[in-house]
Amino acid sequence: MSKAPSLTFFGAAGEVTGSCTLLETDRARVLVDFGLFQGSHEQERRSADPPPVDFRSLDAVVCTHAHIDHCGRLGMLPRLGFDRAIWCSEPTAELLPMVLRSSANLQKVRLQEHREGTGPDAVVVDPPPDPAVTSAQRRTEDPPVLYGGGDADRAGRMAIGVPYGAWRDLADGVRMRLHDAGHVIGSASVELEVKHGASRTRILFSGDVGPRGDSYLRERPDAPEADVVVMECTTGARPADAPVADVPVELREIVADCRARDRTAVLPTFSLGRAQVIVHHLARLAREGVMGEMPVYLDSPMAIRAGELCVRHPSLLSDEARAMVSRGHSPFDFDSLHFLWSRRHSLRIAGRQGAGIVLAGSGFCDAGPVLHHLEHHVGHDHGHVVFTGYVLPGSLAEALAEGRARRVRINGQELDVRARVTRLHGLSGHADPSQMESWLLGSGKVPSAVLLNHGDERAREMMSARLASAGCARVERPAPGATWSA
Numbered sequence: 001m002s003k004a005p006s007l008t009f010f011g012a013a014g015e016v017t018g019s020c021t022l023l024e025t026d027r028a029r030v031l032v033d034f035g036l037f038q039g040s041h042e043q044e045r046r047s048a049d050p051p052p053v054d055f056r057s058l059d060a061v062v063c064t065h066a067h068i069d070h071c072g073r074l075g076m077l078p079r080l081g082f083d084r085a086i087w088c089s090e091p092t093a094e095l096l097p098m099v100l101r102s103s104a105n106l107q108k109v110r111l112q113e114h115r116e117g118t119g120p121d122a123v124v125v126d127p128p129p130d131p132a133v134t135s136a137q138r139r140t141e142d143p144p145v146l147y148g149g150g151d152a153d154r155a156g157r158m159a160i161g162v163p164y165g166a167w168r169d170l171a172d173g174v175r176m177r178l179h180d181a182g183h184v185i186g187s188a189s190v191e192l193e194v195k196h197g198a199s200r201t202r203i204l205f206s207g208d209v210g211p212r213g214d215s216y217l218r219e220r221p222d223a224p225e226a227d228v229v230v231m232e233c234t235t236g237a238r239p240a241d242a243p244v245a246d247v248p249v250e251l252r253e254i255v256a257d258c259r260a261r262d263r264t265a266v267l268p269t270f271s272l273g274r275a276q277v278i279v280h281h282l283a284r285l286a287r288e289g290v291m292g293e294m295p296v297y298l299d300s301p302m303a304i305r306a307g308e309l310c311v312r313h314p315s316l317l318s319d320e321a322r323a324m325v326s327r328g329h330s331p332f333d334f335d336s337l338h339f340l341w342s343r344r345h346s347l348r349i350a351g352r353q354g355a356g357i358v359l360a361g362s363g364f365c366d367a368g369p370v371l372h373h374l375e376h377h378v379g380h381d382h383g384h385v386v387f388t389g390y391v392l393p394g395s396l397a398e399a400l401a402e403g404r405a406r407r408v409r410i411n412g413q414e415l416d417v418r419a420r421v422t423r424l425h426g427l428s429g430h431a432d433p434s435q436m437e438s439w440l441l442g443s444g445k446v447p448s449a450v451l452l453n454h455g456d457e458r459a460r461e462m463m464s465a466r467l468a469s470a471g472c473a474r475v476e477r478p479a480p481g482a483t484w485s486a
């Protein structure tokens with residue numbers, strides 16, 4: 001009698017980073033995602049400890065998408081002895097070499113900066129920060145270097161892109177197909193069909209699922225029928241009446257304000273996903289003539305490349321964006337948009353005054369070029385800082401976004417906060433709880449088990465209660481390291 005497949009959750013179990021789940025049968029072993037733990041130095045250190053898996057014996061690795069919390073540890077695979085294929089969508093196969101190389105470079109730079117004492121400097125001075133938070137944020141030991149550039153390149157070359165919907169054999173008795181998850185370009189839910197004895201079990205990994213609505217991406221499908229679903233619930237605790245930004249309206253107001261008052265708006269932006277959403281909206285405003293000559297700077301080579309990648313895959317874009325591409329235009333470009341490819345160029349732009357918009361990373365405002373843009377604009381009433389996403393608890397970004405920060409220090413300069421600060425709520429790359437429920441049950445078949453991951457405990461509890469009342473008889477919240485079997 002052949003054993004039923006089992007799943008072991010090595011990350012993103014009761015948290016939102018470090019995605020990594022192992023599928024095992026008598027004959028096959030497949031790892032789905034191998035992401036970084038993020039959010040604190042402690043989390044970074046967790047990334048350095050690989051899960052207790054014999055990587056040499058893995059048949060295959062599958063990657064749902066190119067966000068670092070899902071793919072950031074793939075660069076460790078060569079050193080761990082894995083030398084087979086990393087299966088993913090075609091756009092993700094193009095992104096992974098860039099993302100892994102950039103992650104390797106960042107790890108190297110962080111170590112060097114820590115040793116030289118030249119790391120990023122972005123703290124609140126007034127009100128004085130909680131000493132406990134400050135001490136938790138102080139780095140006491142070298143940041144981990146998980147892999148070098150050569151490892152990143154080797155892992156990048158292992159990536160094999162597969163069209164959505166096409167079956168591929170991954171291992172003895174395991175085949176896979178990908179479904180568009182509508183979260184970022186190339187994001188996928190992974191369906192594994194597993195044979196054991198005379199039975200077949202369909203196991204679906206949601207990956208990160210995007211929201212429905214106005215997007216530069218085509219409308220994603222609901223989940224296909226499956227027996228077992230491993231489902232993300234990042235937004236599980238979001239109340240039904242949570243504020244949702246009307247992004248086109250708010251961006252229009254920001255543009256008008258910048259032009260009328262000669263303000264520079266700085267938007268801390270994540271490269272893959274958020275940057276394309278905002279540039280896509282600004283490009284629409286440009287086509288309407290709302291932008292005038294006002295310059296917009298995209299200060300992120302990764303974001304620039306992600307926009308180009310979208311244009312190379314028009315079939316994955318919305319009708320509007322696809323029609324533009326077919327007419328020879330990019331929905332992620334317009335006359336007054338300038339791409340900043342180098343640090344030198346970025347530093348030169350940081351000092352400019354007058355009406356303009358700067359999109360720069362890191363989205364968390366904890367490092368990267370966004371810091372020198374903030375340094376030039378946060379202390380002036382002609383500056384405007386616009387937060388478009390999640391802010392880390394205890395961070396400079398949180399204190400600014402909540403209007404608490406009166407004085408800050410950025411790159412050694414102490415500045416009174418005089419800039420206007422705005423927060424666009426609800427601009428999420430994730431489906432909300434009711435959309436997740438519709439995604440899960442859209443095929444009409446209720447899975448025999450739903451395993452919730454990629455959400456904190458509160459999000460998992462609330463999603464669990466929601467799905468139970470929607471008729472899911474078995475909803476589980478696997479603990480970190482726990483093994484589940486049917």
Ligand SMILES: [Zn+2]
Pocket residue numbers: 065067183208
């Ligand atoms: Zn993601």
